[in-house]
Amino acid sequence: MASIGAGLEGIVATTSKICYIDGDQGILSYSGYNIHSLAEHATFEEVIYLLWHGKLPTKSELGDLKSALVAERDLPPEVISFLKGAPKGASPMDVLRTAVSMLSLYDPLAADNSIEASTKKAMKLMARVSTLVTSYDRLRKAEDVVPGDNSLSYAANFLYTLTGKKPDSVMERVFDVALILHADHELNASTFAARVTAATLSDMYSSVTSAIGALKGPLHGGANEAVIQFLLKTTSSDDAAAKVKQDLDNKIKISGFGHRVYHVLDPRAIHLKKLSEELGKSTGHLDLFEKSARVEATVRELKNLNANVDFYSASTYYSLGIPVDLFTPIFAVSRMAGWTAHILEQYRNNRLIRPRADYLGAPDGLPWVPLEERA
Numbered sequence: 001m002a003s004i005g006a007g008l009e010g011i012v013a014t015t016s017k018i019c020y021i022d023g024d025q026g027i028l029s030y031s032g033y034n035i036h037s038l039a040e041h042a043t044f045e046e047v048i049y050l051l052w053h054g055k056l057p058t059k060s061e062l063g064d065l066k067s068a069l070v071a072e073r074d075l076p077p078e079v080i081s082f083l084k085g086a087p088k089g090a091s092p093m094d095v096l097r098t099a100v101s102m103l104s105l106y107d108p109l110a111a112d113n114s115i116e117a118s119t120k121k122a123m124k125l126m127a128r129v130s131t132l133v134t135s136y137d138r139l140r141k142a143e144d145v146v147p148g149d150n151s152l153s154y155a156a157n158f159l160y161t162l163t164g165k166k167p168d169s170v171m172e173r174v175f176d177v178a179l180i181l182h183a184d185h186e187l188n189a190s191t192f193a194a195r196v197t198a199a200t201l202s203d204m205y206s207s208v209t210s211a212i213g214a215l216k217g218p219l220h221g222g223a224n225e226a227v228i229q230f231l232l233k234t235t236s237s238d239d240a241a242a243k244v245k246q247d248l249d250n251k252i253k254i255s256g257f258g259h260r261v262y263h264v265l266d267p268r269a270i271h272l273k274k275l276s277e278e279l280g281k282s283t284g285h286l287d288l289f290e291k292s293a294r295v296e297a298t299v300r301e302l303k304n305l306n307a308n309v310d311f312y313s314a315s316t317y318y319s320l321g322i323p324v325d326l327f328t329p330i331f332a333v334s335r336m337a338g339w340t341a342h343i344l345e346q347y348r349n350n351r352l353i354r355p356r357a358d359y360l361g362a363p364d365g366l367p368w369v370p371l372e373e374r375a
Helices: 035-041 044-053 059-071 077-085 092-106 115-140 154-163 169-182 189-199 204-215 223-232 237-249 267-283 286-303 309-319 324-348
Strands: 019-022 027-030
Touching: 027 035, 027 044, 027 267, 035 169, 035 267, 044 059, 044 115, 044 154, 044 169, 044 324, 059 115, 077 092, 077 115, 092 115, 092 204, 092 324, 115 154, 115 204, 115 324, 154 169, 169 267, 169 309, 169 324, 189 204, 189 324, 204 324, 223 237, 223 286, 223 309, 223 324, 237 286, 267 286, 267 309, 286 309, 309 324
Parallel strands: none
Antiparallel strands: 019 027
């Protein structure tokens, strides 16, 4: 069997109509719509529809989607009880993973894998993942859960139910674009995990639970938490640059730089950099943007590495008043759109995903050694 690169690097594992990436040209598009066009013109709700259906919604279709997201966002009482009783200090990603799995217990369609039923489950998951994250954060702080406001967009409603305050237009648009940028990214680790689970004809909830488990890892969804923790430990742009140089001299990896697929600047980072600066000016966190920009320049100069989507999302989320340990759950909120789109695509043209391994162990035919004779 031919040898392959570690981590399946460069291997094409399936066909898809959902997401296109050209890592050499820095291109990312969803169903033919370039990420720059979507970031400038689309709403997150339009992107959800695009990922699920392969086309932009009409005004009527968009209205139906928004209405369904509102209608499905309330959680079963049993799941609320779980959120209230989660151990103090529990990781929000662990809570989210368990809560999403619990949702299947209270869905009469849970075992129905038809496209019609799975599409309804995708809608429920998309609506409820936001409620799970914001409700848990408030409950762990002994605060009342904030009911959603039907007049608000998905992005604005998330910030409102998290903080209890309606965001201004800048905050709403910044968060909306951030959700768009994170919505899908081809066969990243969590999406691949979701498709592998779905390919066994397991259900939508199990597939998404697999994805959340993969996203939790610091090599996938947790990088922006490390970025903000680094920035908060520095006192100025000069100090941030000095610490980066020190870490690089000590062979310590700088989070938020480099990407398995992109060999040029991550196109999502272009928008997040602008958002970080804009939001920093309006919220009084411009120092975080300035330190980020200095770190980016230093790493590019010393290591010729570009910032990825995680780097500027860190300062963006922090400026929005989002707790640091919710950064990765918010990634899951956005990526739920892509995960469910890929699961539906897998169901429509399914074949069990069963790759092979390049065996490097001892040759077949070793002589059996009785237990008493083994050294």
